[in-house]
Amino acid sequence: xxxxxxxxxxxxxxxxxxxxxxxxxxxxxxxxxxxxxxxxxxxxxxxxxxxxxxxxxxxxxxxxxxxxxxxxxxxxxxxxxxxxxxxxxxxxxxxxxxxxxxxxxxxxxxxxxxxxxxxxxxxxxxxxxxxxxxxxxxxxxxxxxxxxxxxxxxxxxxxxxxxxxxxxxxxxxxxxxxxxxxxxxxxxxxxxxxxxxxxxxxxxxxxxxxxxxxxxxxxxxxxxxxxxxxxxxxxxxxxxxxxxxxxxxxxxxxxxxxxxxxxxxxxxxxxxxxxxxxxxxxxxxxxxxxxxxxxxxxxxxxxxxxxxxxxxxxxxxxxxxxxxxxxxxxxxxxxxxxxxxxxxxxxxxxxxxxxxxxxxxxxxxxxxxxxxxxxxxxxxxxxxxxxxxxxxxxxxxxxxxxxxxxxxxxxxxxxxxxxxxxxxxxxxxxxxxxxxxxxxxxxxxxx
Numbered sequence: 205x206x207x208x209x210x211x212x213x214x215x216x217x218x219x220x221x222x223x224x225x226x227x228x229x230x231x232x233x234x235x236x237x238x239x240x241x242x243x244x245x246x247x248x249x250x251x252x253x254x255x256x257x258x259x260x261x262x263x264x265x266x267x268x269x270x271x272x273x274x275x276x277x278x279x280x281x282x283x284x285x286x287x288x289x290x291x292x293x294x295x296x297x298x299x300x301x302x303x304x305x306x307x308x309x310x311x312x313x314x315x316x317x318x319x320x321x322x323x324x325x326x327x328x329x330x331x332x333x334x335x336x337x338x339x340x341x342x343x344x345x346x347x348x349x350x351x352x353x354x355x356x357x358x359x360x361x362x363x364x365x366x367x368x369x370x371x372x373x374x375x376x377x378x379x380x381x382x383x384x385x386x387x388x389x390x391x392x393x394x395x396x397x398x399x400x401x402x403x404x405x406x407x408x409x410x411x412x413x414x415x416x417x418x419x420x421x422x423x424x425x426x427x428x429x430x431x432x433x434x435x436x437x438x439x440x441x442x443x444x445x446x447x448x449x450x451x452x453x454x455x456x457x458x459x460x461x462x463x464x465x466x467x468x469x470x471x472x473x474x475x476x477x478x479x480x481x482x483x484x485x486x487x488x489x490x491x492x493x494x495x496x497x498x499x500x501x502x503x504x505x506x507x508x509x510x511x512x513x514x515x516x517x518x519x520x521x522x523x524x525x526x527x528x529x530x531x532x533x534x535x536x537x538x539x540x541x542x543x544x545x546x547x548x549x550x551x552x553x554x555x556x557x558x559x560x561x562x563x564x565x566x567x568x569x570x571x572x573x574x575x576x577x578x579x580x581x582x583x584x585x586x587x588x589x590x591x592x593x594x595x596x597x598x599x600x601x602x603x604x605x606x607x608x609x610x611x612x613x614x615x616x617x618x619x620x621x622x623x624x625x626x627x628x629x630x631x632x633x634x635x636x637x638x639x640x641x642x643x644x645x646x647x648x649x650x651x
Contacts, residue, residue: 209283211362211507213516218500218524224364225355226496237485237549238379239400242386244478244550250397251550252474253333255481256325257401259462260317260334261341264309266455268345268352271302273455273502273585274448275353279360280503281588284510292428295357297440299431301448302349313342324467327474337401344405351412354419357428359503366422370415378407450594451585461601468612469619476619479560482550483567483623490535491571497528498578505586514647517583521641525579532575539568563620570626577634584637587646596640600632 211217240258243250275298282290318335325331351370358366381403388394395402419425462484469480501524508516539546543561550556584593604625612622640646 209286209288209362209507210511211284211504213504213508213513213520213523215523215527218497218504218527221359221362221364221503222493222496222500222524222527224367225359225499226493237489239382239404240481240485241549242382243397243400246386246396249329249474250333251481252470252477253330253337253397254400255466255477255484256321256330256334256463256470257337257341258481258484259459259466260321260338263456263459263463264305264342264345265348265352266459267305267309267452268302268349270451270453270455271298271305271349271444271448272352272356273499273582274444274451274590275356276360276499276503277506277586277588277590278443278447279356280506280586281510283361284507288428291357291361292430292432293437293440294444295353295428295430296432296434297437297444298353298356298448299350300434300436301441301444302353303346305452306346306349309345310342313338325470327470330470330474333397337398340398340401341404344408347405347408347412351408351415354415355499357419357424357430359499361424361428362507363424366415366418366424369418370411373414374407374411377410378403381406447588447590450590454590454594454597457601458597461605464605465608465612465622465625468608469622472612472616472619475556475559478550479556479563480619480623482547482560483563486539486546486564486567487571490539491574493531493535494528494571494575494578497524497531497575498582500524501579501582502586505583506588509587517587518641521579521583525576528575528579529572532572536568536572540565559619563623566620566623567626570623570630573627573630573634577630577637580637580641581633583641584646587641588649589640589646592640592646596633596636599636600629603632604629 211221240251240254243254275294278294279291282288282294317338321331321334325334351374354370355367358364382400384390384392385395385399385402386397387399416425419430425431466477466480470477501521504520504524505517508514508520543564544557547557547560547564581593581596584596607625607628608622611617611625612619
């Protein structure tokens with residue numbers, strides 16, 4: 205059955221798109237937490253090193269995410285215009301572009317990353333563990349990028365329900381190979397810390413493989429001519445570069461700022477670094493519902509504009525923002541009431557839990573602000589004005605990095621005040637995105 209390409213501006217439609225996305229995002233984040241739980245039981249040093257390696261890999265993962273967001277806006281626009289013939293062409297070019305970026309990421313990890321990390325990480329043991337891990341982990345990048353491209357295709361064509369299959373396959377593979385390869389269970393060799401890297405690469409391959417089986421079984425590949433006539437198309441490549449390029453840089457600098465943040469945290473000791481690693485898990489795991497609504501905003505705003513119904517954009521944003529805020533308030537309440545339960549799963553001592561509790565409560569509060577800010581920011585992306593999204597991010601990141609350097613490196617304040625930087629960051633994002641959408645200048649943009 206061919207899915208309806210044009211969306212309706214209703215809560216039912218929002219949830220129909222957002223709920224499968226949230227599950228698709230939830231499972232990989234669950235995997236990430238499982239990785240850290242296993243590594244936490246391995247040693248505090250392993251958990252601390254995982255914060256550096258995890259954020260480093262996120263830099264490249266975020267590049268794919270930026271490319272995905274641009275493709276999603278383009279595919280949603282063509283869906284809103286009811287032009288299915290253009291969708292496969294855009295997707296195919298996205299895959300080719302992503303493979304070029306993956307090769308670049310692998311080369312940088314082998315030749316540039318050791319130089320940068322050697323000069324910034326104080327602990328020699330943490331540095332050596334991180335480099336060995338990353339030079340294994342980075343080989344999952346091609347699988348991850350192709351896997352991410354399916355988001356743009358399925359969400360952009362109003363078929364997000366099919367996202368679940370790939371994530372379940374990835375989750376199963378990740379948990380199994382984490383357990384067997386980190387600790388050497390069921391006859392597998394014990395790789396220790398590096399076992400998590402091997403497990404993640406294998407899991408990303410499984411996720412990619414299964415989702416494309418589903419795409420072909422459901423006839424989606426045939427409907428949009430996926431991978432048919434896979435050759436360079438300069439017109440669509442330029443269009444992708446124009447829309448996705450600023451988003452790639454936006455997400456890259458956002459995560460690079462997190463690398464900068466974690467390097468400064470590392471100077472405060474392994475406990476601070478381990479605590480901060482678990483805070484990133486909070487954003488990743490509990491934030492998936494927020495990011496699902498954000499992704500839905502990008503797709504639906506672009507689709508509605510493609511239908512020629514620009515007057516519905518702001519009411520649509522408000523509906524999605526209210527749903528996102530409601531979920532964030534529930535999560536924040538639970539984390540503030542039961543911080544010890546969450547922190548105890550990492551198998552650390554009482555000092556770790558005492559240090560982490562006030563930071564966790566702060567992060568839970570930040571997520572409430574993020575739940576609205578991310579909706580308005582992704583609405584800007586959905587209008588096709590990705591350069592504006594990039595400029596908003598650049599301004600917010602500049603403030604963020606200045607703040608964390610002064611607080612953590614100059615004044616040597618606690619990590620609690622370091623994490624307060626997120627309040628500044630998301631407030632800035634919300635204010636600038638809101639003002640741009642309200643200005644109406646996005647109505648002049650053509651894709």
